[in-house]
Amino acid sequence: MPKTKVMDLTEDPTPVPSPAATAHRWLSVGRSAATDPRLAGEIAARAALTGASPRLLMVFCSALRDPRAVLAGIRAVGAGVPLIGCSSRAVIGPAGPIEDGVVVVALGGPGFSVVTAAADGANGQQRAAGATVAMTAGLVEDRPHQVLVLLTDGLRSGQEEILAGAYSVVGASVPLLGGSSSPHYPTEPRTFQLHGDEVLTGSVVGASIASDGPLGVALRHGWREVGEPMIVTKSTGGDVFTLDDRPALSAYLQRLDAPPEAYTDPATFSNFAQSRPIGIRRRSGVEVRGVSSPALLRDGLLCSSGEVPEGCLVWPMVGDEESVLAAATDACRDAVEALGGQPPLGLVAFDCESRGRFLGPEGTGREFARMTGQAGGAPVAGMYTWGEIGRTRGINGFHNQTLVVLAVA
Incomplete structure (x- = not known):
């Protein structure tokens, strides 16, 4: 994965809000590669929290970072805001992929409603964990559009069982998307998940997002x-x-x-x-x-x-590099087209780590350019996973070597 050279930031970088944001619904992205993990969390969170009434923080954090310190920095700025997140081999921020950094995506405004949950997904409890987190779908305020974001532990088996548990609760009515947390192997062979003020392992964390505006989910692989x-x-x-x-x-x-x-x-x-x-x-x-x-x-x-x-x-x-890059274009285009003509506030991407290794540093840069080319000036953020979650039809929805994209209007 590419390692972008950045300064040790001690001040907030320029926030990256969507040009389509309004007071009713907004999405902004912040990122930091500050050496101090607490400072990195604080900088990224402050850059992301650009509007009133924040509803959700999604945190994608390098597995090389101390997650408790990063979370403390985020909470110094966004105390009390519902939060989910996890570790990643590399994260995707407004300037592209970065191997050692923190990215925070903030959703806000009265046009969104969010309920989050976490459950132990250790072996033997995967299906129950998926069902527990999916119950948030029945607790979130009723709005015309809804998705369930799931972040799981990539080091644990039984990912399909997690999705089966979630499907047993929401059925075909709610799209599922997300991914499995990845380690920075072999340097840091651990994963972690974030929920609220907690750092977890072996868990499933998730958020039911309901919106007055469309939410588009798409996936492509290129093979x-x-x-x-x-x-x-x-x-x-x-x-x-x-x-x-x-x-x-x-x-x-x-x-x-x-x-x-x-x-x-x-x-x-x-x-x-x-x-x-x-x-x-x-x-x-x-x-x-x-x-x-x-x-x-x-x-x-x-x-x-x-x-x-x-x-x-x-x-x-x-497949080859061009077919994999074309899949990135197609997935982002499909997600944006699912918004029915409304401009995206932002795109959240769950990309497979093995796709990143296959493309290499230059190729992942080209892939990011393909993504932003479909975003209409809106920010793009996300993570590299050890398995992607994307179910828009059918029962199953666990993938490898695939790109899953959420477009938010």
């Missing part, structure tokens, strides 16, 4: 299917043992004409698979799963951080 589908004939969770009753690893590599070294050398396999995920056929479309394999490539196993159900159809997928 294309290769050949005919294969049947997952044996799998457990995200571990795929056989495809079409053949060892999954060799079936996947043969379909993609992989070099011989990819069968035996872990580094070659990892580099090869980075731009070759698999796609799962769902009723709502294709969900992308990044793939890996045990370090010794033993037993012909393919691994994914998301569930690959036994009996489903999958395709190996391929």
Whole structure:
């Protein structure tokens, strides 16, 4: 991920509000890379809080930072404002991606209503945690437009269970979006979530946002299917043992004409698979799963951080930098078009960390330019995730190597 060089800011940077903001609904973004974590939180929060009646703070914080110090700085400026947030390998601010910084997105004005919640999402409690947080949808003030933002722990399994729990409460009536917190591996192999005045781990935090104005949710990935589908004939969770009753690893590599070294050398396999995920056929479309394999490539196993159900159809997928960048353009355009002609106040992006690694520093800069090109001058902010949440139709909604965008009017 790119590391933008910035000064150790001791004064507030220029706030980045939306040109479409009004007293009724507004969105502003602040960011800071100040060395002191408390100061960074304070600077970012002060820059974001540009209007009256703030309703929500969304905080995206580098996993390298002390989250308690960052939160203390934010609360010195925005005490009492509902808050959700999490760690990220890199954050997206008004000037683009930055590896070591803090970004705060503020929503405000009487045109928004927000209710937040947090729940323990440890193994065995994922579905209950998703349901608990989703109950905020029934507590928020009734308005014409609503979404549920979910931030989860990327180091925990069972992400689909979290979404199943949320879906059991809200059904198809409320779009789900968000992502899984990511560490700064291997420098800082931890994640954290933020809710109110608390720093949490292993948790699900979320916010139901209801608005008088439209809220657009869109997602794209930029990968294309290769050949005919294969049947997952044996799998457990995200571990795929056989495809079409053949060892999954060799079936996947043969379909993609992989070099011989990819069968035996872990580094070659990892580099090869980075731009070759698999796609799962769902009723709502294709969900992308990044793939890996045990370090010794033993037993012909393919691994994914998301569930690959036994009996489903999958395709190996391929793409290149241009197709991934085009997906960023398309996702942002789709989200803005969902606003029905109203100008966006801002875009919030949940981008996959593996997309960032695939694009590299220069490519992520170009991706950010694609995003801002669709924003009409409104600010763009977000994070790089270890899994993206985007459900606008169907039951499932957990993705890898995908970009999910929320446009707010």
